[in-house]
Amino acid sequence: MASQTAHKGLAEIREAAAYINTQAGVRPTIGMILGSGLGILADLVENPTTVSYDKIPHFPVSTVEGHAGELVIGEIKGKQVIIMKGRFHPYEGYGAETVSFPVRVMKELGVQTLIVTNAAGGVNMGFEVGDLMVISDHINMMFRNPLIGPNDNELGVRFPDMSEAYSKRLRALAHSVAAKQNFSLREGVYAGLLGPTYETPAEIRMMRTIGADAVGMSTVPEVIVARHAGIEVLGFSCISNMAAGILDQPLSHAEVMETTELVKAKFLNLVLGIVEEL
Ligand code: HPA
Numbered sequence: 001m002a003s004q005t006a007h008k009g010l011a012e013i014r015e016a017a018a019y020i021n022t023q024a025g026v027r028p029t030i031g032m033i034l035g036s037g038l039g040i041l042a043d044l045v046e047n048p049t050t051v052s053y054d055k056i057p058h059f060p061v062s063t064v065e066g067h068a069g070e071l072v073i074g075e076i077k078g079k080q081v082i083i084m085k086g087r088f089h090p091y092e093g094y095g096a097e098t099v100s101f102p103v104r105v106m107k108e109l110g111v112q113t114l115i116v117t118n119a120a121g122g123v124n125m126g127f128e129v130g131d132l133m134v135i136s137d138h139i140n141m142m143f144r145n146p147l148i149g150p151n152d153n154e155l156g157v158r159f160p161d162m163s164e165a166y167s168k169r170l171r172a173l174a175h176s177v178a179a180k181q182n183f184s185l186r187e188g189v190y191a192g193l194l195g196p197t198y199e200t201p202a203e204i205r206m207m208r209t210i211g212a213d214a215v216g217m218s219t220v221p222e223v224i225v226a227r228h229a230g231i232e233v234l235g236f237s238c239i240s241n242m243a244a245g246i247l248d249q250p251l252s253h254a255e256v257m258e259t260t261e262l263v264k265a266k267f268l269n270l271v272l273g274i275v276e277e278l
Protein backbone atom coordinates (compact mmCIF):
# COMPACT_ATOMS: atom_id res chain seq x y z
CA MET A 1 0.00 0.00 0.00
CA ALA A 2 1.21 3.50 -0.80
CA SER A 3 2.65 5.50 2.06
CA GLN A 4 0.39 8.02 3.76
CA THR A 5 3.04 10.37 5.11
CA ALA A 6 2.41 14.06 4.71
CA HIS A 7 4.17 16.71 2.64
CA LYS A 8 5.14 14.97 -0.50
CA GLY A 9 7.16 17.21 -2.74
CA LEU A 10 7.87 17.70 -6.40
CA ALA A 11 9.96 14.51 -6.60
CA GLU A 12 7.05 12.34 -5.42
CA ILE A 13 4.57 14.22 -7.60
CA ARG A 14 6.78 13.61 -10.63
CA GLU A 15 7.25 9.93 -9.81
CA ALA A 16 3.50 9.42 -9.59
CA ALA A 17 2.93 11.36 -12.83
CA ALA A 18 5.69 9.47 -14.62
CA TYR A 19 4.12 6.13 -13.67
CA ILE A 20 0.71 7.27 -14.93
CA ASN A 21 2.33 8.45 -18.16
CA THR A 22 3.85 5.02 -18.73
CA GLN A 23 0.35 3.52 -18.52
CA ALA A 24 -1.67 6.07 -20.50
CA GLY A 25 -0.74 7.56 -23.81
CA VAL A 26 -2.73 10.78 -23.57
CA ARG A 27 -1.99 14.19 -22.08
CA PRO A 28 -5.15 15.05 -20.10
CA THR A 29 -6.12 18.71 -19.76
CA ILE A 30 -9.36 18.15 -17.85
CA GLY A 31 -9.34 16.46 -14.46
CA MET A 32 -12.38 15.16 -12.60
CA ILE A 33 -12.89 13.96 -9.07
CA LEU A 34 -16.10 11.99 -8.71
CA GLY A 35 -17.78 11.60 -5.35
CA SER A 36 -20.05 8.98 -3.79
CA GLY A 37 -22.14 7.18 -6.38
CA LEU A 38 -21.11 9.55 -9.20
CA GLY A 39 -18.25 7.44 -10.56
CA ILE A 40 -20.45 6.28 -13.44
CA LEU A 41 -19.10 9.10 -15.59
CA ALA A 42 -15.79 7.27 -15.74
CA ASP A 43 -17.55 4.45 -17.60
CA LEU A 44 -18.19 6.80 -20.53
CA VAL A 45 -14.53 7.48 -21.19
CA GLU A 46 -13.46 6.39 -24.66
CA ASN A 47 -10.20 4.50 -25.17
CA PRO A 48 -9.83 4.28 -21.41
CA THR A 49 -6.73 3.33 -19.51
CA THR A 50 -7.44 2.37 -15.93
CA VAL A 51 -4.76 2.75 -13.30
CA SER A 52 -5.46 1.40 -9.85
CA TYR A 53 -4.46 3.79 -7.04
CA ASP A 54 -2.46 1.10 -5.26
CA LYS A 55 -0.12 0.82 -8.26
CA ILE A 56 0.75 4.53 -8.33
CA PRO A 57 3.79 5.55 -6.29
CA HIS A 58 2.89 7.75 -3.31
CA PHE A 59 -0.87 7.57 -3.94
CA PRO A 60 -3.12 6.86 -0.96
CA VAL A 61 -5.75 4.11 -1.18
CA SER A 62 -9.48 4.66 -0.69
CA THR A 63 -11.49 2.72 1.91
CA VAL A 64 -15.12 3.88 1.74
CA GLU A 65 -17.99 1.83 0.33
CA GLY A 66 -19.21 3.27 -2.98
CA HIS A 67 -15.81 4.73 -3.83
CA ALA A 68 -13.63 2.77 -6.23
CA GLY A 69 -9.95 3.46 -6.25
CA GLU A 70 -8.77 4.05 -9.77
CA LEU A 71 -7.82 6.64 -12.30
CA VAL A 72 -9.46 6.48 -15.71
CA ILE A 73 -7.63 8.30 -18.47
CA GLY A 74 -8.94 8.74 -21.99
CA GLU A 75 -11.36 10.86 -24.01
CA ILE A 76 -14.80 12.36 -23.45
CA LYS A 77 -16.35 14.36 -26.28
CA GLY A 78 -12.95 14.48 -27.94
CA LYS A 79 -11.28 16.03 -24.87
CA GLN A 80 -8.48 14.32 -22.99
CA VAL A 81 -9.52 13.65 -19.43
CA ILE A 82 -8.25 12.07 -16.27
CA ILE A 83 -10.87 10.94 -13.80
CA MET A 84 -10.44 10.00 -10.18
CA LYS A 85 -13.06 7.38 -9.55
CA GLY A 86 -13.23 7.61 -5.79
CA ARG A 87 -11.48 10.18 -3.66
CA PHE A 88 -9.84 10.43 -0.27
CA HIS A 89 -11.37 12.06 2.77
CA PRO A 90 -9.89 13.47 5.95
CA TYR A 91 -12.35 11.30 7.93
CA GLU A 92 -10.55 8.21 6.65
CA GLY A 93 -7.56 9.40 8.61
CA TYR A 94 -5.65 11.06 5.79
CA GLY A 95 -4.15 14.49 6.17
CA ALA A 96 -5.48 17.29 3.98
CA GLU A 97 -2.27 17.24 1.91
CA THR A 98 -2.59 13.51 1.30
CA VAL A 99 -6.21 13.87 0.21
CA SER A 100 -5.21 16.50 -2.33
CA PHE A 101 -1.97 14.89 -3.56
CA PRO A 102 -3.71 13.52 -6.69
CA VAL A 103 -4.52 17.11 -7.73
CA ARG A 104 -0.79 17.90 -7.68
CA VAL A 105 -0.23 14.88 -9.90
CA MET A 106 -2.99 16.00 -12.28
CA LYS A 107 -1.32 19.41 -12.57
CA GLU A 108 2.00 17.74 -13.38
CA LEU A 109 0.22 15.69 -16.07
CA GLY A 110 -1.06 18.88 -17.73
CA VAL A 111 -4.51 19.40 -16.23
CA GLN A 112 -5.80 22.99 -16.49
CA THR A 113 -9.43 22.52 -15.51
CA LEU A 114 -10.74 20.48 -12.59
CA ILE A 115 -14.34 19.37 -12.19
CA VAL A 116 -15.13 18.19 -8.65
CA THR A 117 -18.33 16.52 -7.59
CA ASN A 118 -19.73 15.37 -4.29
CA ALA A 119 -22.86 14.25 -2.53
CA ALA A 120 -24.01 16.82 0.01
CA GLY A 121 -26.76 17.51 2.50
CA GLY A 122 -29.07 20.38 1.58
CA VAL A 123 -28.98 23.20 4.15
CA ASN A 124 -30.83 25.77 2.06
CA MET A 125 -34.56 25.26 2.74
CA GLY A 126 -35.36 26.03 -0.88
CA PHE A 127 -33.45 22.95 -2.06
CA GLU A 128 -34.96 19.54 -2.72
CA VAL A 129 -33.46 16.09 -2.57
CA GLY A 130 -32.09 15.27 -6.02
CA ASP A 131 -31.18 18.87 -6.90
CA LEU A 132 -27.84 19.55 -8.51
CA MET A 133 -25.96 22.58 -7.18
CA VAL A 134 -23.04 24.30 -8.83
CA ILE A 135 -20.68 25.39 -6.06
CA SER A 136 -20.21 29.16 -5.94
CA ASP A 137 -17.82 29.16 -3.00
CA HIS A 138 -16.86 27.08 0.00
CA ILE A 139 -16.42 27.42 3.75
CA ASN A 140 -13.57 25.40 5.18
CA MET A 141 -15.09 23.89 8.33
CA MET A 142 -12.47 21.14 8.35
CA PHE A 143 -10.04 23.63 9.87
CA ARG A 144 -7.30 21.79 8.06
CA ASN A 145 -5.42 23.17 5.13
CA PRO A 146 -3.32 21.14 2.70
CA LEU A 147 -0.91 24.05 2.27
CA ILE A 148 0.23 24.16 5.89
CA GLY A 149 3.98 23.69 6.09
CA PRO A 150 6.84 24.99 3.98
CA ASN A 151 5.69 26.39 0.62
CA ASP A 152 7.31 25.19 -2.59
CA ASN A 153 7.20 28.22 -4.90
CA GLU A 154 7.42 25.91 -7.90
CA LEU A 155 4.00 24.59 -6.93
CA GLY A 156 2.32 27.90 -6.12
CA VAL A 157 2.45 31.04 -4.00
CA ARG A 158 2.64 31.12 -0.21
CA PHE A 159 -0.67 32.97 0.24
CA PRO A 160 -3.04 31.94 -2.55
CA ASP A 161 -6.01 34.10 -3.45
CA MET A 162 -9.33 32.33 -2.88
CA SER A 163 -11.67 35.12 -3.99
CA GLU A 164 -12.78 33.14 -7.02
CA ALA A 165 -12.04 29.58 -5.99
CA TYR A 166 -14.86 28.33 -8.24
CA SER A 167 -14.56 29.87 -11.68
CA LYS A 168 -17.26 32.40 -12.62
CA ARG A 169 -16.73 31.60 -16.27
CA LEU A 170 -17.30 27.87 -15.73
CA ARG A 171 -20.30 28.47 -13.45
CA ALA A 172 -21.92 30.54 -16.19
CA LEU A 173 -21.19 27.75 -18.66
CA ALA A 174 -22.77 25.21 -16.27
CA HIS A 175 -25.96 27.29 -16.03
CA SER A 176 -26.19 27.68 -19.79
CA VAL A 177 -25.75 23.92 -20.36
CA ALA A 178 -28.36 23.15 -17.65
CA ALA A 179 -30.80 25.60 -19.27
CA LYS A 180 -30.35 23.87 -22.63
CA GLN A 181 -31.11 20.60 -20.86
CA ASN A 182 -34.23 22.15 -19.34
CA PHE A 183 -33.46 22.00 -15.69
CA SER A 184 -32.62 24.66 -13.20
CA LEU A 185 -29.25 24.21 -11.65
CA ARG A 186 -29.03 25.44 -8.07
CA GLU A 187 -26.05 27.51 -7.03
CA GLY A 188 -24.66 27.84 -3.54
CA VAL A 189 -21.97 27.68 -0.91
CA TYR A 190 -20.55 24.31 0.13
CA ALA A 191 -19.39 23.89 3.71
CA GLY A 192 -16.80 21.12 4.03
CA LEU A 193 -16.80 19.40 7.42
CA LEU A 194 -14.57 16.65 8.75
CA GLY A 195 -17.20 13.99 9.48
CA PRO A 196 -17.55 11.04 9.63
CA THR A 197 -20.62 11.76 11.76
CA TYR A 198 -23.36 13.60 9.95
CA GLU A 199 -24.07 16.95 11.56
CA THR A 200 -26.41 17.63 14.46
CA PRO A 201 -29.48 19.78 13.80
CA ALA A 202 -27.84 22.57 15.84
CA GLU A 203 -24.74 22.40 13.65
CA ILE A 204 -26.92 22.62 10.56
CA ARG A 205 -28.66 25.73 11.91
CA MET A 206 -25.21 27.20 12.45
CA MET A 207 -24.20 26.29 8.88
CA ARG A 208 -27.24 28.11 7.56
CA THR A 209 -26.44 31.15 9.70
CA ILE A 210 -22.89 31.37 8.40
CA GLY A 211 -24.03 31.16 4.80
CA ALA A 212 -23.80 27.53 3.75
CA ASP A 213 -26.30 26.05 1.30
CA ALA A 214 -24.97 22.50 1.41
CA VAL A 215 -22.70 20.42 3.67
CA GLY A 216 -20.36 17.59 2.92
CA MET A 217 -17.13 15.90 3.94
CA SER A 218 -14.89 16.41 0.93
CA THR A 219 -13.81 18.74 -1.89
CA VAL A 220 -12.34 21.64 0.11
CA PRO A 221 -8.74 20.32 0.33
CA GLU A 222 -8.64 19.38 -3.36
CA VAL A 223 -9.96 22.77 -4.43
CA ILE A 224 -7.44 24.61 -2.26
CA VAL A 225 -4.59 22.68 -3.87
CA ALA A 226 -6.05 23.17 -7.35
CA ARG A 227 -6.19 26.94 -6.84
CA HIS A 228 -2.65 26.95 -5.42
CA ALA A 229 -1.60 25.17 -8.61
CA GLY A 230 -3.44 27.66 -10.85
CA ILE A 231 -6.06 25.14 -12.01
CA GLU A 232 -9.53 26.51 -12.89
CA VAL A 233 -12.22 24.76 -10.82
CA LEU A 234 -15.86 23.85 -11.38
CA GLY A 235 -17.70 22.06 -8.57
CA PHE A 236 -21.05 20.31 -8.23
CA SER A 237 -22.95 18.95 -5.27
CA CYS A 238 -25.69 16.42 -5.67
CA ILE A 239 -28.16 17.20 -2.88
CA SER A 240 -28.54 13.61 -1.74
CA ASN A 241 -30.55 14.35 1.40
CA MET A 242 -31.79 17.31 3.36
CA ALA A 243 -29.31 18.03 6.17
CA ALA A 244 -29.96 16.91 9.74
CA GLY A 245 -33.03 18.26 11.51
CA ILE A 246 -34.80 19.57 8.40
CA LEU A 247 -36.95 16.51 7.80
CA ASP A 248 -38.03 14.37 10.71
CA GLN A 249 -35.90 11.38 9.76
CA PRO A 250 -32.41 10.03 10.38
CA LEU A 251 -29.64 10.36 7.80
CA SER A 252 -27.91 7.37 6.25
CA HIS A 253 -25.27 6.59 3.67
CA ALA A 254 -27.88 4.34 2.02
CA GLU A 255 -30.09 7.38 1.33
CA VAL A 256 -27.12 9.27 -0.08
CA MET A 257 -26.35 6.41 -2.47
CA GLU A 258 -30.02 5.97 -3.46
CA THR A 259 -30.40 9.63 -4.40
CA THR A 260 -27.19 9.78 -6.41
CA GLU A 261 -28.39 6.67 -8.25
CA LEU A 262 -31.64 8.49 -9.14
CA VAL A 263 -29.99 11.68 -10.41
CA LYS A 264 -26.99 10.19 -12.13
CA ALA A 265 -28.45 10.52 -15.64
CA LYS A 266 -29.11 14.24 -15.11
CA PHE A 267 -25.69 14.67 -13.61
CA LEU A 268 -23.97 12.76 -16.43
CA ASN A 269 -25.65 14.81 -19.13
CA LEU A 270 -24.75 18.04 -17.43
CA VAL A 271 -21.07 17.18 -17.10
CA LEU A 272 -20.91 15.76 -20.64
CA GLY A 273 -22.52 18.94 -21.99
CA ILE A 274 -19.98 21.05 -20.15
CA VAL A 275 -16.96 19.01 -21.25
CA GLU A 276 -18.17 19.34 -24.85
CA GLU A 277 -18.03 23.12 -24.56
CA LEU A 278 -14.79 23.44 -22.63
N1 HPA B 1 -23.79 15.91 5.69
C1 HPA B 1 -22.49 15.73 5.41
N2 HPA B 1 -22.05 15.07 4.35
C2 HPA B 1 -22.98 14.58 3.50
C3 HPA B 1 -24.35 14.72 3.74
C4 HPA B 1 -24.78 15.43 4.91
O1 HPA B 1 -25.98 15.61 5.18
N3 HPA B 1 -24.99 14.11 2.71
C5 HPA B 1 -24.03 13.61 1.89
N4 HPA B 1 -22.82 13.89 2.37
